[in-house]
Amino acid sequence: MSEEAGMKLPSGAVDCHAHVIKKNVPLVAERHSAPARDCDLEEYLQVLDTHGVTYGLLTAPSFYGPNNEVLLDALKNANGRLRGTAIVEPTIAESELANMKAQGVCGLRLNWIRREKIPDITSREYTALLAKARNIGLHIEIYLEGEHLAPVLQAINRSGAQAVVDHFGNPLGPEAAHSEGFIALLDAIDQGNTWVKLSAPYRLRHTNPTDLIQKILQHGKGERAVWATDWPWVGYENKVAYEQCIEWIFDWITDEAVRHTILVKTPQTLFGFPTMTTTKL
Secondary structure, eight states: OOOGGGGOTTTTEEEEEEEOTTTTTOOSSOOSSOOOOOHHHHHHHHHHHTOOEEEEEEEEGGTTTTOOHHHHHHHHHHTEEEEEEEEOTTTHHHHHHHHHHHHHHHEEEEOTTTOSSSEEEEEHHHHHHHHHHHHHOOOEEEEGGGGGGGHHHHHHHHTOEEEEEEEEOOOOOOOGGGGGHHHHHHHHHHTTSSEEEEEEGGGGSSOHHHHHHHHHHHTTTTEEEEOOOOOOOOTTTTOOHHHHHHHHHHHOOOHHEEEEEEIIIIIHHHTOOOSSSSOOO
């Protein structure tokens, strides 16, 4: 939808989920996707400029595993416009996490989608990782089927770390808004340490995102939600456009004040961007 149609993003808007990708980087064996093409920093920044987006959050893709070289290189050369979430081994030293934070990493990603068996979040290693994240001020980003979400959110909440849940919490089916996993997400939002991304409705499993959004807004009034495009839409490269992602947030959130909170206020604070709405780039 064009800017003339009234869908201009406010100054300071943040795209809270995107990827930079290089095809020639080795891929891990346990992955649920693979890169279709190179998507570099320069292209992403140009996409942001074209659509009036001020900041972006780069999310480590699953297929590189704990190799964050592509992510860290992009953060280094983004002149402060980007933050990132990294995938790490649970045994990583706290000093190494602190060094990554100094480079622009603001969170650690648990990309546990489509796994035959997910790691034990209550194990000694992951309990220690959550404590390290809490100590340093890194959130835990979760991509997981909704039916497995409750114990993971509960463990993060007990640890005192913050949680950011990808893609509406990925619940299953047309009654997903009433599912155990989605109710656990709403409970976590109520407790005050959890946020959810309004993103990638095409990744939902026979679920209407409008039903989920209504519940999310009821529990957080927009202050526990952020917007994201999922650029470059791995697996859906030729089926989604950036303009379409902008249209969705205007369709989903018709209240301008709530939309501004989701697009600007909440993500700037949550991910550590300069909290100003008139940033000159």
